[in-house]
Amino acid sequence: xxxxxxxxxxxxxxxxxxxxxxxxxxxxxxxxxxxxxxxxxxxxxxxxxxxxxxxxxxxxxxxxxxxxxxxxxxxxxxxxxxxxxxxxxxxxxxxxxxxxxxxxxxxxxxxxxxxxxxxxxxxxxxxxxxxxxxxxxxxxxxxxxxxxxxxxxxxxxxxxxxxxxxxxxxxxxxxxxxxxxxxxxxxxxxxxxxxxxxxxxxxxxxxxxxxxxxxxxxxxxxxxxxxxxxxxxxxxxxxxxxxxxxxxxxxxxxxxxxxxx
Amino acid sequence: xxxxxxxxxxxxxxxxxxxxxxxxxxxxxxxxxxxxxxxxxxxxxxxxxxxxxxxxxxxxxxxxxxxxxxxxxxxxxxxxxxxxxxxxxxxxxxxxxxxxxxxxxxxxxxxxxxxxxxxxxxxxxxxxxxxxxxxxxxxxxxxxxxxxxxxxxxxxxxxxxxxxxxxxxxxxxxxxxxxxxxxxxxxxxxxxxxxxxxxxxxxxxxx
Numbered sequence: 001x002x003x004x005x006x007x008x009x010x011x012x013x014x015x016x017x018x019x020x021x022x023x024x025x026x027x028x029x030x031x032x033x034x035x036x037x038x039x040x041x042x043x044x045x046x047x048x049x050x051x052x053x054x055x056x057x058x059x060x061x062x063x064x065x066x067x068x069x070x071x072x073x074x075x076x077x078x079x080x081x082x083x084x085x086x087x088x089x090x091x092x093x094x095x096x097x098x099x100x101x102x103x104x105x106x107x108x109x110x111x112x113x114x115x116x117x118x119x120x121x122x123x124x125x126x127x128x129x130x131x132x133x134x135x136x137x138x139x140x141x142x143x144x145x146x147x148x149x150x151x152x153x154x155x156x157x158x159x160x161x162x163x164x165x166x167x168x169x170x171x172x173x174x175x176x177x178x179x180x181x182x183x184x185x186x187x188x189x190x191x192x193x194x195x196x197x198x199x200x201x202x203x204x205x206x207x208x209x210x211x212x213x214x215x216x217x218x219x220x221x222x223x224x225x226x227x228x229x230x231x232x233x234x235x236x237x238x239x240x241x242x243x244x245x246x247x248x249x250x251x252x253x254x255x256x257x258x259x260x261x
Numbered sequence: 262x263x264x265x266x267x268x269x270x271x272x273x274x275x276x277x278x279x280x281x282x283x284x285x286x287x288x289x290x291x292x293x294x295x296x297x298x299x300x301x302x303x304x305x306x307x308x309x310x311x312x313x314x315x316x317x318x319x320x321x322x323x324x325x326x327x328x329x330x331x332x333x334x335x336x337x338x339x340x341x342x343x344x345x346x347x348x349x350x351x352x353x354x355x356x357x358x359x360x361x362x363x364x365x366x367x368x369x370x371x372x373x374x375x376x377x378x379x380x381x382x383x384x385x386x387x388x389x390x391x392x393x394x395x396x397x398x399x400x401x402x403x404x405x406x407x408x409x410x411x412x413x414x415x416x417x418x419x420x421x422x423x424x425x426x427x428x429x430x431x432x433x434x435x436x437x438x439x440x441x442x443x444x445x446x447x448x449x450x451x452x453x454x455x456x457x458x459x460x461x462x463x464x465x466x467x468x
Contacts, residue, residue, distance in 0.1 A: 015457050019429050049350075050464055053407030054429050055357025057398040057414070058319045060311035067314075067328045068306055071335045075299055078339065082297075 004039035011043060018047035069228075077257050080153065151259055154230045156252035158182065164252045165232060167194075169224050176217040176224075178209060184251065185211070186234060193239040195246060196256075197229040203246060206230075208239035230256050283308075283402055287352035288345075295342035302339055309353070310335075312402055313360045320364035320430050326371060333363040351404030365432055396423055413463035421456035424449060 003010050013030050016022040022030060034041040152169035164182035169175070178194070186192055192209040194217065206224075207217035209232070231253040233246035240247050287308065293301035313334060317327035337359055348355050396419070400411050414422050428438055435453065439446040 011461055012457070015461055019425065019453075019457065020432050021428050021435060021453055021457075023434050046468075049354070049406060050410055051429055052354055052358055052361075053404070053410035054414075054426055055316055055361050056312075056353045056403040056407035057400065057411050058312070058316040058430075059397055059399045060401065061315040061318050063310055063314040063328055063331055064324070067331055068303075068310070070332050071306070072299075072303070074332075074336055075302060075339055079297070079299065 002037070003033050004037055004043075010040060011047075014040075014043040014047040015051070017044055018051040073255065073257050076255075077153075077259050080257070081259065152224055152256055153259060154254045154256040156230060156232055156254040158184070158252050165254075167230055167254075167256075169219065169221075171221045174218060174220055176206060176219045178215050178217065180213045189237050190248075191235050191237050191239050192232050192251070193235045193246065195231045195233060196223060196227040197231055198227055202243075203231070205239065205242035208235070224256060225258075227256050230254060284352055284404070287356075287402075291338075291342050291345045291352060291355075294339060295345065302335065305338070306335060309356060309402065312353070312399075313356060315399070316357060316360045316430075317364045320361060321367060326367050327364070330360065330364040330367045333366070334360050337363065351406065353402050354404050354406065357407075361430065368431070396426070409464065409467040410460075413460050413467075416463060417456050417459055421452045421459075424452045425456040425460070428453060 003013070013022060013026075017027065017030050030040075030044075034044045149170055149172055150168045151171050152167075154167040155163050156165040156167060158164045162182060164180070164184055166179045166181050168177045170177070176194070194206040194209060195203040196206055197203050204223070206219055209215055209217075231246070231250050233250045234248040235246070236248075287305065290301045290305045290308070294305065310331065314327060314331050317330040317334070318324070321327045321330060334356075338356070345352070345355055350358070398411055398414065400408055403411065414426070417425065424438060424442065427433060427442070431441075433441065435446060435449050438444070438453075439449045442449070
């Protein structure tokens with residue numbers, strides 16, 4: 001039967017198909033006909049468009065403000081990873097005379113992992129004992145786990161929105177790395193202190209910073225997981241206990257973003 | 262059957278909607294998002310999130326689930342805005358389809374996660390057609406096509422309109438509708454059939 005010779009029936013089936021109430025074998029037969037007969041396909045598409053108008057007729061409701069924050073975080077992380085991918089590709093273009101490839105982070109990460117693998121394989125061969133293979137694979141996995149990965153990133157800005165501190169967290173090595181990017185230098189009798197600002201509850205101290213431009217702090221992933229914001233306050237030399245909370249002014253602050261890649 | 266003067270109203274709407282429509286503004290934003298302009302995404306969110314969240318809530322009922330669906334929607338918009346022009350859809354139609362798909366994904370995911378809690382989910386989803394109160398419709402930002410559907414849906418009895426709407430929005434079969442709305446299966450089938458027949462007659466005038 002040519003369905004398009006029965007316009008009334010075709011229209012009824014196409015409408016029910018678009019609404020979703022045409023089910024089971026009837027639905028499969030209709031869809032098979034739509035693939036064969038352009039007129040059936042056209043009717044199906046017209047009704048899909050008509051019925052989809054339902055999506056546009058619902059009463060507006062205000063979503064919670066936190067929804068945009070979450071979207072914004074993910075979009076920023078997406079932009080960051082694109083920027084990093086661009087930066088990785090860029091050097092080979094910018095420095096045609098060479099000198100690009102050896103700065104390639106991915107390559108070196110790969111090389112580190114390959115180095116670890118080679119070491120273990122050499123060990124395995126040297127020892128030559130099958131029953132030690134399991135232990136060696138364990139060692140390899142442990143070694144690979146120490147290759148740094150950056151999973152959390154924060155750029156802390158000062159009052160005038162100038163970036164002042166770049167913070168990254170590597171969960172494999174349980175290490176926070178802080179790099180001063182502004183020219184702020186605290187006086188000799190003061191210390192900068194890093195705080196996690198959890199969504200509820202008091203700020204938690206993540207550590208006190210030394211005077212150097214690049215510094216590292218030990219931290220567990222639990223310390224930074226689900227922490228939306230990091231802040232740095234100016235404290236008396238050596239900092240204050242975590243329970244006290246910041247006592248001096250908050251100098252730098254910024255959202256902590258978990259990278260998806 | 263007496264035909265109400267739909268044609269003239271539709272014409273008027275079309276004239277008003279020609280230049281400088283919200284559609285133009287929305288399309289300009291989607292084009293900017295396709296070029297990875299995050300500020301445009303925020304502007305689109307400010308303009309449409311209320312409307313789109315209303316749809317997600319109608320599909321999912323629970324704030325938490327609808328918020329997740331809205332988040333998935335805007336991430337998809339961010340990633341696939343380059344596909345918009347090829348869809349040939351009015352912007353709100355394209356956005357609405359994304360919200361409905363992501364909302365139905367949420368529903369499937371929640372069901373799969375907690376299979377043993379299906380009853381609880383059904384309870385949460387249960388709508389009662391109390392009295393004959395109309396579920397209000399809203400035409401703000403609606404495309405011309407949706408506006409036509411609105412005209413035709415308005416002509417249905419409230420209960421018919423509700424059943425037809427939920428069948429589509431929540432992708433429910435006759436049986437599932439009967440269960441969620443606590444109505445006899447035969448009643449649901451009759452309302453849907455009559456509702457669709459009236460819609461077909463009415464929509465044909467807008468073709």
